[in-house]
Amino acid sequence: MKRKQKGNLARAFYRFKKNPLSLIGLSIILMMASIAIFAPFIALYPEDAGGAVHFEKMFQPPSWNHPFGTDEVGRDAFSRVIFGSRISLMLGVVVLSVAVLIGVPLGLFAGYFGGKVETIIMRITDIFLAIPPLVLALAVTAVLERNLQNSMFAIAFTWWPWYARLVYGETLSKKEEDFVEVSESLGASRLYIIFREILPNMTSPLLVKITLDMGYAILVGAALGFLGLGAQPPTAEWGTLVSLGRIHLPKMWWLSTFSGLAIFITVLGFNLLGDGLRDFFDVEVE
């Protein structure tokens, strides 16, 4: 009389499919990623992404030749926005990688070893967590030279504590479980236990957080760019583009509008996907 129950994976996919928003999020991200990768082929005037100037074409409103118009030195805004995707996405990837590479092991060690290690690591983490990310990033950029690399470094610097904390909490709850005891009694090395046993069990919340954070990191990066603390002209970074365009409001509305729109859509994509993943894994993430 035993009927076959739908497997857990099947149920999860059922849920994911029911959520068109996450599919939209995924497509947005894939689209943005392709744009970034194939930028030189998509942009109409690739040279405009850098320092080319065409004064004769200054301030043209959107048209067939220049879908997003041209800027104050005649560069094609569309191409600049296309190339801007590279910077922002790269920023997201770099920041997250650094944050994860630093934060995750620290959290694992703090959770597993306990004692002094735990206290030291978590205290430091707490201090960092107490300050809002943007403020810290600002403070860090204040002391360093103003360029893209440093802004990425600053953001990553403020980001890792969140991962340390998340992983720490998860480690604490996982380390008491049976499979850990079994490994320990079998004499597995502690590093092995940490990285091959405990870590894989927290991939779900980690993955969700990473996805969402990509969006937020890009947002912070753009904000720094907007304030002039990130990539410097003539590099075409989305935030910088918005701030450059701002001076010429309201007549040259196209300059700020499209670059900002690009930020919005990208971040939206990550948020949609992250939310969908969260439902998919049925997980609680801060």
Next chain:
Amino acid sequence: MSLITKRDVSKDLFQRLPATLELVVAAMAIAVLAGIPLGVLSALHKDRTIDQLSRMFAFAGVSLPRFWIGIMFQIAFAYSLGLLPITGRITGDPPTHITGLYLLDSLLTRDFPAFMDSFKHILLPSITLSLSPLAQITRLIRASMIEQLRKDYTVVSRIIGMPENLNIYKYMLKNAFTATLTVIGLLFGWMIGNAFVVEQVFSWPGMARYGVNSVLRNDFNAVVGVTLVIGVGYVLINFIVDLLYGYLDPRIRLKK
């Protein structure tokens, strides 16, 4: 001591503090006053139109770059429609200084033209700043209320005969709100930290903008000063939240 203006950093700071404070409080008020009802409605009509709409709105709210949407607002309302002022805090003379909070001062001194003026000026920036927290509060309240709907005590109350709207707005909401409080505290801190982008766009003469300009001009002392103030404010808010938490949730109070 500021390196650039050669004035006492603290004086500069505190002169601008009320502006930021007013902005943040206004934005928070919007986020809470709009977010809670929206969240409750979304929870009650789960998966129906209003829920879907609020969900989309929530996604937009957290994804929008504040500086960009601020600019968009400016284009729409200030430049094109000419309804609201573009930048600044007030066009005419500020009201007599009591607290430094223009809205409050103008009310206290019955200076209604000044009040209307300040109000019009604060509208766009505070809405811009409130979008992300609003989205978050809405989602949070929605999630908490949905959880409350499933709780035993809600179901039991309803069966025994508690009127439905009383059950929702008094009993469930209080529980849901307690969970949201921590987040509101965090959001406050976040807002203080993020106000500078909005201040920049709207030329709001606040502390955060001062902070950014200091960074841009490598005015280290000023930067340190701003960071300190923000840090202290943050700690203060968390402290207040903890107190409120204990007040609202008797379980915490009594376990001590």
Next chain:
Amino acid sequence: MGVGNTILSIQGLKVHFDTIDGTSRVLDDVELSVREAEVVGLVGETGCGKSVTAKTILGSLPMPPGKILEGKILFLKDNLLELSREERHQVMSRKMSYIPQDPMTSLNPVFTVGEQMGDMIRWQGRRRIGPLEFLRLRRRRDNSIAKAVELLDRVDIPASKEIIRRYPVELSGGMRQRVLIAMALIGYPSLLIADEPTTALDVTIQKGILELIEEKVKEEKLSVLYITHNLGVARRLCHRIYVMYAGTIAETAKTKDLLDNPRHPYTSNLISSIPKLTGDEFRGIDGRIPDYIDPPAGCRFHPRCPRVMEICKQERPELVKVGEDRLLACHLFSTGGGS
């Protein structure tokens, strides 16, 4: 015991539940009745459908996944299933009440006992209150609190005036359950549906609650539908018992008759599973409850029945009268065999 009019009568109730895996046929032709000043027990294993039955009567079964296919629930002259939400609310809200299973989670933790009871006393039965009315009536607090204290006294809670000001977290399980009983009795209901109210409590506390219920039945002519998986409790408290299995009623009789002379094999099994000394827990019966999405054909108990016959696998036994207040659904006795 004083047996009077029938106040609750369930006839032919069929309830389905839509799930991802299919349609779960949780209740299949349930028959049940409760009379005035009577305690009727609904006994069965976990998962047999007792709670679903209670929820269907109370109207708290979520209706999108749940569906009532057929049947009647007659309560004080009305068929609850035919009434509109409003009408049903009117009829039920004061005349029928409920005691939940877990006292630890059934009271709102952030309000005092007095607050919750006060609000219930003031507004029980209303569908909604206007905000103005709410504010105005709250001024006149005194009456409700006094009534609440009185109610707490009625359920033998000591220091009732103190308890009014306490939060649920400060009270023990037994106390909370008494508070819940007090709340249930606010409107002087005719019928009380008790969903395993003592399962979450210690045995010694249990005794107190059971005595309380007995007392109320006698004093106030209260009728109780007592749901439990514990035959020992049922034996102590109930005048009549319904034995439920897999969404159907297997057998029902006066308590003494049922326990001295069980006829349905499931009932016999239940009785013999009770450890002799304490009469508390089952030791279990072979097999498990059936899959409601694909239930056994014929009699739902046949796969586990020690006396199964061919006909049991094909035809569903009807519930027939085999004595005074006695119904039975089993082929063994319809064909006149065995005892």
